[in-house]
Amino acid sequence: DAGVIQSPRHEVTEMGQEVTLRCKPISGHDYLFWYRQTMMRGLELLIYFNNNVPIDDSGMPEDRFSAKMPNASFSTLKIQPSEPRDSAVYFCASSTQGQPQHFGDGTRLSIL
Amino acid sequence: QKEVEQNSGPLSVPEGAIASLNCTYSDRGSQSFFWYRQYSGKSPELIMFIYSNGDKEDGRFTAQLNKASQYVSLLIRDSQPSDSATYLCAVSHGGSQGNLIFGKGTKLSVKP
Numbered sequence: 384d385a386g387v388i389q390s391p392r393h394e395v396t397e398m399g400q401e402v403t404l405r406c407k408p409i410s411g412h413d414y415l416f417w418y419r420q421t422m423m424r425g426l427e428l429l430i431y432f433n434n435n436v437p438i439d440d441s442g443m444p445e446d447r448f449s450a451k452m453p454n455a456s457f458s459t460l461k462i463q464p465s466e467p468r469d470s471a472v473y474f475c476a477s478s479t480q481g482q483p484q485h486f487g488d489g490t491r492l493s494i495l
Numbered sequence: 496q497k498e499v500e501q502n503s504g505p506l507s508v509p510e511g512a513i514a515s516l517n518c519t520y521s522d523r524g525s526q527s528f529f530w531y532r533q534y535s536g537k538s539p540e541l542i543m544f545i546y547s548n549g550d551k552e553d554g555r556f557t558a559q560l561n562k563a564s565q566y567v568s569l570l571i572r573d574s575q576p577s578d579s580a581t582y583l584c585a586v587s588h589g590g591s592q593g594n595l596i597f598g599k600g601t602k603l604s605v606k607p
Contacts, residue, residue: 416595425599426539426583439594474538483529484595486538 385409387487389475395493401463404490407456408477416484417450417460418474426474432458465494497522499586501598509606514571516601518584521565528560529585530569533600539583543569574605 388407396402408415416431430440435452443450447466452458462469470493476484498521508514516530527546531539545551545558545567557570567586571578581600588594 426597428594428596431594483541483544486540488538 387475387477387485389473389487389490391490392488393491393493395495396465397495398466399464400494401461402465402469402492402494404460404473404475404492406458406460406475406487408458408475409485410456412477412479412482412485413455414478414484415452415458416476416478417458418476418486419471420474420489421471429460467494470494497586497596499584499596499598501582501584501601503599504602505604506601507604507606508574510574510576512574512605514574514578514603514605516569516571516582516584516603518567518569518586518598519565520567520584520586520596522586522588522596523562523565524588525562525565525586527587528558528567529587529595530556530558530567531583531585531597533581533583535580571603574603576605576607579603579605 390405413434417429418426420426429442430450431438432452450460472489472491474486474489476486478484500519530543532542533539543556543558545560548560548562551558555572559568581602583600584598585595
């Protein structure tokens with residue numbers, strides 16, 4: 384079975400550029416989560432969706448970050464404009480009721 | 496601020512020994528508790544979850560929960576070099592679909 388699929392795996396871009404991270408959840412999962420992981424702050428929840436609807440976006444650091452889930456099989460996390468402090472590994476995870484969250488392989492983002 | 500605290504380690508144990516990993520949490524309303532294993536450069540992988548006070552065993556792994564003390568632990572018996580990884584404790588008000596608060600992880604090193 385295909386797991387959570389994230390793209391790209393690595394992204395290097397210059398400060399000020401727009402960055403779009405993509406996620407395809409496991410088929411049938413109705414919850415989708417975006418996390419950010421850094422050495423300093425660990426793994427932090429940014430936002431999560433249920434049935435494509437954002438439920439809690441309190442972890443989104445600021446207005447430069449936005450996330451969408453236009454359908455059950457696709458979500459994006461966008462950073463515009465990007466800053467060096469946004470450099471981190473971004474994980475997407477999905478789950479369904481009563482089941483644990485399954486994580487994708489992550490996107491390693493470097494903002495120069 | 497809801498917090499999950501873990502000793503960052505590294506915790507070093509010899510092969511075959513018992514590794515004991517500990518976690519405390521601040522939110523008394525927490526209901527669900529999870530242990531994830533993360534190999535370097537990889538995504539978190541769920542290894543245990545526990546909802547009730549007491550012990551829960553799964554193979555070489557035992558999770559222990561004490562809600563009165565707001566304390567969760569993970570024991571790994573007969574530790575193997577392949578167990579060397581960072582172990583993340585995560586806590587939630589609800590099930591795995593809710594807002595998981597992660598600790599920063601304990602790095603475990605099992606020496607042959």
